[in-house]
Amino acid sequence: MEETTISKYPLMPLRGLIVFPNMIIHLDVGREKSIAALNSAMERNSRIVLVPQKDANIDEPVDNDLYRTGTLIEIKQVLKLPGGTIRVLVEGENRVKINNFYHKDKFSEVEVEVYDEKEEKNYEIEALMRNTLYQFEQYIKLGKKTAGESLDIVQDISEPGRFADVVASHLSLKVEQKQKILEAIQPKDRLLKLLEFLSHEIQVLEIEKKISDRVKNQMDKTQKEYYLREQMKAIQKELGDTQREEVEEYRKKVDKLGLSEQTLKKVHKEIDRLERMAPNAAEGSVLRTYLDWVVDLPWKEESEDKLDIASSEKILDEDHYGLDKVKERILEFLAVRQMADEMKSPIICLVGPPGVGKTSLAKSVARSLEREFVRMSLGGVRDEAEIRGHRRTYVGALPGRIMQGIKNAGTKNPVFLLDEIDKMSTDFRGDPSAALLEVLDPEQNSTFSDHFIELPFDLSNVLFITTANALHPIPRPLLDRMEVINIEGYTEDEKVSIAKKYLIPRQMKEHGLKSKQFSISKQAIIKTIREYTRESGVRNLERACGTLCRKGVKEIVSNEQEQVKITVQNIHSYLGTPKFRWGEKEKNDEIGVATGLAWTQTGGDILAVEATTMSGTGKLTLTGKLGDVMQESARAALSMIRAKGKYLNIEKDFHKTRDIHIHVPEGAIPKDGPSAGITMSTALISVLSGRRIRRDVAMTGEITLRGKVLPIGGVKEKVLAAHRAAINEVILPKDNKRDVNDIPANVRKKLKIHLVETIEEVWDIALVDAK
Template sequence: MSERIKIKAEVVPEGGGKEVGEMPVIAMRGLVLFPRMVLHFDVGRQISIQALTAAIQGERKIFMVAQRDLSSDEVNAQSLYQVGVVATVRQILKPQDDVLRVVVEGEYRAKTVEITAFEPYIKARCKPFPLRPRKVVNTILCEALIRTVKDYFEEYCALSPKMPKEFVMGVYMSDDPVYIAEYIAGNIPMDVAQKQAILEENNPTKRLEMLAHFLESENEILSTEQQIQERVREQVDKNQREYYLREQMKAISQELDEDENPEQEIEDYLQKIEKLGLPDECREKLEKEAKRLYKMPANSHEAGVVRGYLDTCLELPWNTYTKEKLDVDKARAQLERDHYGMQKVKERILELIAVRKLAPDIKGQIICLYGPPGVGKTSVAKSIAKAMGRNYARLSLGGVRDESDIRGHRKTYIGSMPGRVIGAIKLSGSKNPLILLDEIDKLGSSYNGDPSSALLEVLDSEQNVAFRDHFIELPFDLSDVLFIATANDLSTIPAPLLDRMEVIELSSYTREEKYNIAKRHLIPKQMKRHGLAASQITFKKEAVYTLIDNYTREAGVRSLEREIASVLRKCAKLIARGEQEKIVLSQKRIGELLGVAKFKPDELEGFDQVGVVNGLAWTSVGGELLQVEVSVLKGTGKLELTGSLGDVMKESAQTAVSVVRRIGERYGIDPDFYKSSDIHIHFPEGAVPKDGPSAGVTIVTALISALSDVKVRHDVAMTGEITLRGRVLPIGGLREKTMAAYRNKITTVILPKQNEPDIEEMEPVVRQALTLRPVSQIEQVLQIALCEGQKKGPRQPLPAQKPLPAATGEAPVHSSPIPIPQ
């Protein structure tokens, strides 16, 4: 380490750093020549060829300087570096007409003093530019730099195995820092600017530092490239191996006569997954399942499960939407064309369409259509879907007792499948369909779970944005689905489920509504179904009313449609046999075709009676007129109730007896009647179960009539719940009850005063035909119902009430409260 390293001096011409004469110049593009370096290159530019010619004709000396801009053919003083190398031209070859191949050897560094000419070639005056006159440098630093450069160079050679051995050995055999720096820089690929910087540097140690920095950086780049190439090579080798194995599998499949191509199947699955544009979670899950399928035997049970799972998931409309129709007027016309009546439902749907037009992002609207069977709940849902431009799917919930029917089964089980909700989405083919939850009140529960609880998430707008079916195990957005449920009885729907729905009641059809529905929809539909033309069959008005009154007894129109179909079948038989070409259906002809009437209208006796009162009742098939009969016999005060009565109605009868005991003396009734007489209260049609509180005023009136021997008007019907104090409380089903009164030719209907707002919902024809008398006390009921001239009390007559303005349906304006007789 104590030895001093000698630096060999450059060979310079006599005179040291004095200026030499003019000499030709070659501007090199992309090349830098170092002293003691032999360089082979081609010359194509005319000025360079002229410079070489001049050098050959002279002392064969030429000044080689690098050009700054490699892409430029024009040469000027600014485009050339100042420092270059004076070289000797050793050989010139002419392989082509316009190109010379030249071999030069660098002699010494030189610096441009002045460029004297550019035509016909570049000439310049230059002077030698030797290294700084340091004969001795810092031994330790210089030796450390030489070792560092050699170590980096060794690593560089390992990363670049194409390096010539002579070049490598030339570096290892030398300890001259100037030679090592110039020899390495001149023979490895470096930028022109980097080589020029080393050439221009006068300090040998700084040259070594610059070269060490370059080699270190280049080694990192080469190492990274090598790692990339190794990874690429490994991937290529893996792909080649997989390709080879797949080709073997194809050959084996062909030998076994198997048509299945696992590779193509997996590729198809992956392409379908990519096209769906799923969220990352869903896409990664499906791709993972597809890759698992590829590793499984094609005929294994698990492969079949995965294949079925992928097929189900890929068939779902993840991003498929139908364009909604948000024209309120067109929707109104569509609903009016498909259905008669149902004004509440139509208005609610039009409101829904209007809101969606103004606020398209609104979600969570879940409607429940509630009403008796056959009133058109399912068909109106189809019309809503058509009016809104949504796909329609029906989900029948009647008798569903398993939670898995809603949420689906785990796909690991044999025979597993998605739940009914996802099945309906798949069937509809869009992400924003209308799904009808039919018979939601018929859901059951068992040891397999409670399906109504599973529906809570489906019908909750805050939760169904990420509904997870047990089969697909992926979040599916149900917030764009319009759910419409149907129910016959709200009492069987769990309260949390009912709370998530907006209930719209569809009441039973009136006689007039049934007639219009039959003429507009049922008869044309059935005639088309039976192959009959309008010119062959004519329905008279009384024929349709006969079918409604004498052959059906229902809230809806299903039985009416069946009877119409029965009539048309018999007509088709007559026409097909050639017995008749055209049939006119009258009331008489309907009787001939269908036989004896199944139902006869209730024929009320046309005179007043004692102890017989017309009550009004609501049933699932509409309103009914219910006569209450009371018989008073000598006895010991027993009360007997018959007619298949429920507990509520029995309690109403007991309450009525207490009311009569309180007010009976005013009407000439023995105060001790409950001790000396047996009272029998009977509701006819004893086989029909009856229950409800709304017969209270009817029973009181019948008791007062029977005990006071005063007749009750036969053209009056009543409904209302009674309290012990004689107050008349409101009831439900007023629309159906008044329709029953109208059908049975009743002229006056007594109803609770608190039901006056419900009068607006009555049919206009009913309001015009009936005199409606709202009351709030039992005395008012008796004043209206008991026959005049036979009343034994009270002494002062009650003030008469004015009937309602029937045509408009407005609530009447009454005088001051009617005083109760003392």
């Protein structure tokens, strides 16, 4: 039961502080109204009411800024400090509740109800006190902000109300929370409120302790590592070991590479391994080699494309004569790059016979784009590791030649030439063509991973150009990833222009000749092309030009002549006897000798097919090292002639009474393919009917048992071969009409081209009556 009395006392507001009954504390008083109230209290009975402010930031609080419950205190001691501040020692006496405010000139007074506590105890309050004491003990252990003596003081208090006030005064609670305890008039309510705050504080303190322990452990670990590293530095410095400096250098270089977060993490892991490794460990050299490669690769370095189409076209025309398809494709690529920066680079495959300029064209592309140029020859490559590298577990392991080329280029977007892609082979060491599938796939090569580097490298900006002499040796999946551009052989006129514009000036420069010292006539060049070279390209022609220049230099140096002029009349004295006979068509129209057209890897060629019959039993003999397909074409031609025998005015039972022999000269050279079908059938019908075959007509086409003529490939090369051999007319399958436009216009004008559908049309053109 609480007793109350009504009294009037001076008022002093408190900021951020609460004084409980029975609590002794020092207060520093500085506000004028508070000092005035304090002086008034000292003049009376040394009693004053302390009430907390709701907001501690208010300097001149009004009635609504103050709580309604405060503490009546007794002023024990007053001490004036420098600056006008007064330090007061006070002791709390009773709780008070404000009824009215009275404002004077210098301070305020309040009319309050003073509560005089009568301590009562029962089992419930006893239990609350014990529980509070236990919780307070836990609070002290966890918080370590409250002195251990506080627990001894609290344990000796038996009055529940005073016990609660003393415990509350030792807690680090907010003013609002302490005010709620102050406003709890009944000891039981006070203890329950105190327990609630204690439980909450203990939970917070436990979490704080966990966080603190975790941070402390982490700091201890970091400090320990730092300490150990510093010790290691000192030891290594003392021993003269530079590994630490090397590791730090690697870290600096790697951080500058601009790698992705995942890649950077992996590289740093390898650097950490090197750091922990003994300086002379065997694996250390492997790790250093690996890190040197990673650091030297151009992860971000990129050359800027020169996107001037007119300038690029000029450069391509300067370096190469003709080759319009390839030049057009490169200029298209440049045009698209101007419109779309993020375009993936194409994979171009240049297919054509040797010597037509495939490799040098790739160099010109790099020059026109102002990119770095890398060449990798795939001829004879049998090991997959040549492309993708070896694992680091192998002794002497290195990256594959793709990454080596990128490193040598110094940029991530060079022009990369994969030369002779059709010359790769396969053995027990793997299939290199399969390893190229990822390299030459624009959808995959943005994350190309070399077995040695083991980090994804972006190859999507590399302009890959591959070269091949033929398509059939290239695996289909690899071929599917490339854009094929066919480069056919040069015509005679093109070779003359190339020789005058490129080959002769280059050879003269290499041999130290000036234009006034050495000259070759156009007719001499033509004679060289016709009688001293036989090729689709110009490699042998350049070699012949080199020979002429070399012999000319000899004559000039030996003072035999001051000026050398090569003409048709004297060229044989420099190049010797002609190696080839120009226009190797037959001298006369003959029976059983047809002129066919063949495609080879070195371009087109004419092919004589001879047929003869003799008494026998119908045996068919095929000679000339013919392949299976060509032998089958010969049998099909024979069967077709037998089926049409009654319409052809030939001996009815020739297949029973006569043996037939078909021969293709130059027997040491393998020959295959179906395109000699109409040639062999024409030779057969000629020998069986006794009709002659025109020597100025060449033909190519596949034959069926019904006498239909089917289309073939390599039309341009074959027609050019006919033109070189001074053939006047060419017979082609009608379905090859689309290929006629690929033949140079000047050649088309000189040749008469017949497009046929049936073998009868071929015979009407090629066969003439016997004399």
